[in-house]
Amino acid sequence: MTTPNPSGAGKSKTKLSRDIVLAKALEMVDAEGLDALTMRRLGQELGRDPMSLYRYAENRAALLDGVTELVLDQLTIQPEDPDWKAQLRKIAHNLRMLALRHPNVVPLLVTRPLSTPLGLRPLGTLRPLEQILSLLVSAGFEPSDALHVYRVYYGFLYGHILNELQEFVVDPEENEVLLRLGLHRLPAKEFPKLRALAPALSDYDGASELDQGLTILLSGLEAQLSRQAAAALG
Amino acid sequence: MTTPNPSGAGKSKTKLSRDIVLAKALEMVDAEGLDALTMRRLGQELGRDPMSLYRYAENRAALLDGVTELVLDQLTIQPEDPDWKAQLRKIAHNLRMLALRHPNVVPLLVTRPLSTPLGLRPLGTLRPLEQILSLLVSAGFEPSDALHVYRVYYGFLYGHILNELQEFVVDPEENEVLLRLGLHRLPAKEFPKLRALAPALSDYDGASELDQGLTILLSGLEAQLSRQAAAALG
DNA sequence: CGAGTAAAGTCTACAGTGTAGACGGGCGTT
């Protein structure tokens, strides 16, 4: 009697899997931040012994890498897009949205690669790089120039995301108040400019700011591309 | 007999201070990374009970903030410099050098602000912002435009630093070998472009890359400034 | 000089962490 759990009525006796574990982990990170994700709590959330998690991730760091991959996998890139500029625009906006949707994951996104040599990173985090390189080469860039372009592009993009997230205040209600209260704390003589900018700080349109930057950047890159084409012909 | 320690012969019986604590903390982070900096080890390193540290920092997070400030304080900015473009260039290169000198602190630099509302950050981390705003306003930018410019500039700068640090491989000896070994691990069909770029990846001149980017960026910003000046006159 | 006070440093203790290693029980295949 009481067959263990044919298909999962009340609890969740269905067999665990990497996807299930990672999904729950991401859920917890989104809801409560990185520090709240402990092996014990994750195990509890899944109704399993914490130790069972180690069947699906070597250790906590690897688990976090998995979460990173999970997020980055949601970034779709079309390396065959003939309009490379439009494609880079789309990617940028999509990544920005991902970052806004999972702000607690962003530290992982920017921080993990700093401690892992390129070749040893989770494949999921390298895929965007590969695909963008492919996009650029298809567009006519020499491979080494494509790398150069990628660096400028991704540098700008991550810079923007960090910037925007820094000024992002969670509570939409107390937004202005809190912000000004925070700024009010600053010594008036030392931070006159910053304090005066309180109003300007509170309305910040990240999407348009990103887009303006992209316009400048992409036209600059395009100029570089046509300069090359000309050089190749002459 | 054996007066405790008049001025500190062998050990270090001189009174502790915030500066001493933070300096040692930075030293440890530089040498062994963020995770190695535990209260207990830091205490041990200073020849004191770990608990004594709590007189100089409210908790571990605050201590890390202190380390961040310590690094950022080494960034000198001249807000009165009449040549704002040159000044921004200098700042960028100086910050880059700081990042290279303290790579383990960079995660703090980019990550801590994400979890602290602007007004509540350590003053030392806000000072660069204030000073750059001041520089830009002196140069003729409207305050709100100065903010805009600051965002573009700092976004670009941090983006570059992250980029460069990602590709930085510590061991100068095994540099190429390790890098290629790492890349060799990647599935050949999935990552053809990336694998082919191994040689290009290994020679990366961060300083010149940064400088080229700055040139483009600064001339763009200058154009914006003169456009404004014209508009104000017309 | 001696007493009193405030700061600096220490001790103990607790709740929580990641994870190694041995173990058991259920499954599918032979």
Add this chain to the structure above:
DNA sequence: AACGCCCGTCTACACTGTAGACTTTACTCG
């Protein structure tokens, strides 16, 4: 029916940050 394998569990260990009470040190004031 017996095998072997994978999944999950249990126990245990070394280590973490830090609250709270305590002791020691340094310094000031009468």
